[in-house]
Amino acid sequence: MVSRPHGGRLVRRVLPRDRLEDILRDSRGLHQLDVDDTIYRDLENIGYGVYSPLTGFLDSVELESVLLTMRLSNDLPWTIPIVLDIDEEARRSIGIGDTVLLRYGGQPVGLLMVEEVYRYDKRLYAEKVFKTTDPAHPGVARVMSMGDYLVGGSVEYIPMVRDGYEDYFLTPMETRVLFRERGWETVVAFQTRNVPHLGHEYVQKTALTFVDGLFINPVIGRKKRGDFRDEVILEAYKTLINRFYPRGSVVMSIVRYAMRYAGPREAIHHAVMRKNFGATHFIVGRDHAGVGNYYGRYEAQEIFSEFPDLGITPLFFREFFYCRGCGGMSNEKICPHDRDLRIYISGTRIRESLSRGVVPPGEMMRREVAETILSFENPFVE
Amino acid sequence: MRKVSIEIPETLYRRLEALAGRIGAGSVYELVVDLLREGVSRLEEDLDSGHELSEEEVSRIRERLRSLGYLD
Ligand SMILES: [Zn+2]
Numbered sequence: 001m002v003s004r005p006h007g008g009r010l011v012r013r014v015l016p017r018d019r020l021e022d023i024l025r026d027s028r029g030l031h032q033l034d035v036d037d038t039i040y041r042d043l044e045n046i047g048y049g050v051y052s053p054l055t056g057f058l059d060s061v062e063l064e065s066v067l068l069t070m071r072l073s074n075d076l077p078w079t080i081p082i083v084l085d086i087d088e089e090a091r092r093s094i095g096i097g098d099t100v101l102l103r104y105g106g107q108p109v110g111l112l113m114v115e116e117v118y119r120y121d122k123r124l125y126a127e128k129v130f131k132t133t134d135p136a137h138p139g140v141a142r143v144m145s146m147g148d149y150l151v152g153g154s155v156e157y158i159p160m161v162r163d164g165y166e167d168y169f170l171t172p173m174e175t176r177v178l179f180r181e182r183g184w185e186t187v188v189a190f191q192t193r194n195v196p197h198l199g200h201e202y203v204q205k206t207a208l209t210f211v212d213g214l215f216i217n218p219v220i221g222r223k224k225r226g227d228f229r230d231e232v233i234l235e236a237y238k239t240l241i242n243r244f245y246p247r248g249s250v251v252m253s254i255v256r257y258a259m260r261y262a263g264p265r266e267a268i269h270h271a272v273m274r275k276n277f278g279a280t281h282f283i284v285g286r287d288h289a290g291v292g293n294y295y296g297r298y299e300a301q302e303i304f305s306e307f308p309d310l311g312i313t314p315l316f317f318r319e320f321f322y323c324r325g326c327g328g329m330s331n332e333k334i335c336p337h338d339r340d341l342r343i344y345i346s347g348t349r350i351r352e353s354l355s356r357g358v359v360p361p362g363e364m365m366r367r368e369v370a371e372t373i374l375s376f377e378n379p380f381v382e
Numbered sequence: 383m384r385k386v387s388i389e390i391p392e393t394l395y396r397r398l399e400a401l402a403g404r405i406g407a408g409s410v411y412e413l414v415v416d417l418l419r420e421g422v423s424r425l426e427e428d429l430d431s432g433h434e435l436s437e438e439e440v441s442r443i444r445e446r447l448r449s450l451g452y453l454d
Pocket residue numbers: 323324325326327330335336337
């Protein structure tokens with residue numbers, strides 16, 4: 001059996017087409033609010049049940065509970081606040097009981113039923129979620145730049161904005177049907193924001209050795225300059241899967257989600273999202289969802305001991321490398337050799353090589369994958 | 383009676399303890415057994431009421447999965 005949804009039931013809050021037309025016709029009478037990329041992605045994830053059991057943005061009681069206990073008020077594990085912020089001006093125009101039309105990039109993307117508007121403590125938020133108030137941390141920077149008020153209330157998602165990746169996206173309802181049709185009882189999920197190198201491949205295949213299926217989730221969305229473009233990541237994975245993975249054992253589907261870089265807390269959140277897609281296992285590597293030096297190397301693995309009731313099993317991995325002593329790929333847990341026999345896989349070195357149009361060493365990346373990446377005129381975000 | 387030992391979150395245990403006192407359950411143990419009995423019945427009912435999705439929804443999903451190449 002695939003995992004039960006978090007909290008027991010898969011949430012679905014997508015506005016039916018016929019109701020959408022009525023609402024758009026009357027939309028002049030509605031309050032409207034423009035939301036940013038993070039909130040828009042959260043809205044979609046609430047709508048499709050990726051964030052089950054959440055049906056909307058957190059109210060003050062739930063936010064306090066998430067910040068202080070890493071659980072919702074009903075004790076269910078929940079580590080990342082899913083909140084919608086507004087500024088003073090918006091606060092004056094929005095009242096409790098209002099229905100607000102949410103817009104992203106000028107298009108309607110959701111309805112919000114306002115249940116509470118409240119102030120919150122940004123320092124506490126940052127300290128609890130990111131374990132720092134350093135404004136150089138990208139997650140902290142976002143919280144500090146948010147409006148001074150939060151709106152709690154349930155939402156309905158309107159699937160309007162197209163990003164060209166629709167054919168790569170499956171909802172939790174769809175993945176659950178898919179896993180069942182394939183006869184998978186155990187599924188391990190792997191999240192990625194990068195093109196696959198040999199280290200990723202060995203982690204995935206080691207995990208797949210013990211379960212029925214591998215569920216690969218490239219995170220699509222905001223990237224920084226110099227990152228690989230989303231379409232390059234997808235094509236590189238397609239090459240790897242088609243050439244080097246057993247047919248019928250892998251499903252790749254994107255996740256639209258704005259990274260928080262909250263390290264350990266975010267690792268739990270990522271696991272919960274995959275549980276809702278039906279995964280039974282989740283891969284957690286070194287410094288998962290971390291940034292800079294804010295979190296310990298394996299802190300994102302250690303935090304799982306606080307959640308025996310999570311409902312998805314984490315699989316912890318050490319870094320893979322090529323070892324001349326072992327004569328193949330290995331990792332710290334299984335390799336007895338000296339460091340100078342090992343070739344560590346360096347993302348920086350792979351990137352540097354590819355940016356010169358050169359295929360990286362075969363101990364780091366498959367030639368076929370590298371050639372796919374190099375077939376793009378510019379594989380990097382400008 | 384079978385004796386089992388399970389790990390539960392500290393916060394949940396504290397709530398159980400407080401609740402047991404308030405509703406006059408003899409002990410946390412007694413309350414837990416009551417709650418389990420109730421929860422198990424509910425889940426069994428959920429299962430008996432069938433699939434969460436209608437047949438029509440499932441076949442629409444299968445259709446999409448096939449058209450995208452996820453299913454043969
Ligand atoms: Zn070795």
